[in-house]
Amino acid sequence: MANKNNTPVCGLCGKKKKLIKTDCCNNWICDDEDKYVIFSYAKNSCSRNHRRFTLCGSHNTEGHSGKWQSCKKCFDSFKHELEMYIWYGTNEYNFTVLENPPAYKPTYCAKCGNIIVLSEGGYSNLCGVYRCENCPITEKERKDIISQYKGGIKHKQLN
Ligand SMILES: [Zn+2]
Numbered sequence: 001m002a003n004k005n006n007t008p009v010c011g012l013c014g015k016k017k018k019l020i021k022t023d024c025c026n027n028w029i030c031d032d033e034d035k036y037v038i039f040s041y042a043k044n045s046c047s048r049n050h051r052r053f054t055l056c057g058s059h060n061t062e063g064h065s066g067k068w069q070s071c072k073k074c075f076d077s078f079k080h081e082l083e084m085y086i087w088y089g090t091n092e093y094n095f096t097v098l099e100n101p102p103a104y105k106p107t108y109c110a111k112c113g114n115i116i117v118l119s120e121g122g123y124s125n126l127c128g129v130y131r132c133e134n135c136p137i138t139e140k141e142r143k144d145i146i147s148q149y150k151g152g153i154k155h156k157q158l159n
């Protein structure tokens with residue numbers, strides 16, 4: 001992305017200083033990975049955000065071929081959480097977003113029924129049973145969930 005004078009600007013935040021081109025899509029972006037403090041989970045680095053939290057970035061990191069927009073491998077790796085696929089493909093860390101994101105069913109907390117926004121984190125997922133941050137899984141529930149899950153697998157194999 002460039003402005004009228006062809007001065008490169010970061011396609012995500014618009015800054016003009018210290019830019020590099022992304023490996024994945026050859027767009028100008030802030031060369032700012034050094035700003036990221038390890039394990040801080042901060043989202044203050046444009047280049048890290050694009051590399052880690054977009055389909056474009058992960059498609060490239062995983063070494064897939066073709067365009068991420070039509071990549072089956074990317075889709076398959078997120079199939080169990082379509083919501084995250086859409087988030088990766090449409091969040092503000094993208095230069096171009098998925099044009100026709102598929103519809104998805106929201107995820108609900110198995111205990112209180114509140115909607116869980118997967119991209120915001122703070123939830124837990126055990127064997128496909130989701131809990132919001134207000135409803136942590138107790139030790140007893142953990143055992144029940146795991147044994148039900150194993151039962152489910154056996155059942156599937158019989159069919
Ligand atoms: Zn930037």
Ligand SMILES: [Zn+2]
Nearest residue numbers: 024025056057
């Ligand atoms: Zn990219």
Ligand SMILES: [Zn+2]
Nearest residue numbers: 059064071074
């Ligand atoms: Zn891919």
Ligand SMILES: [Zn+2]
Nearest residue numbers: 109112132135
């Ligand atoms: Zn809950």
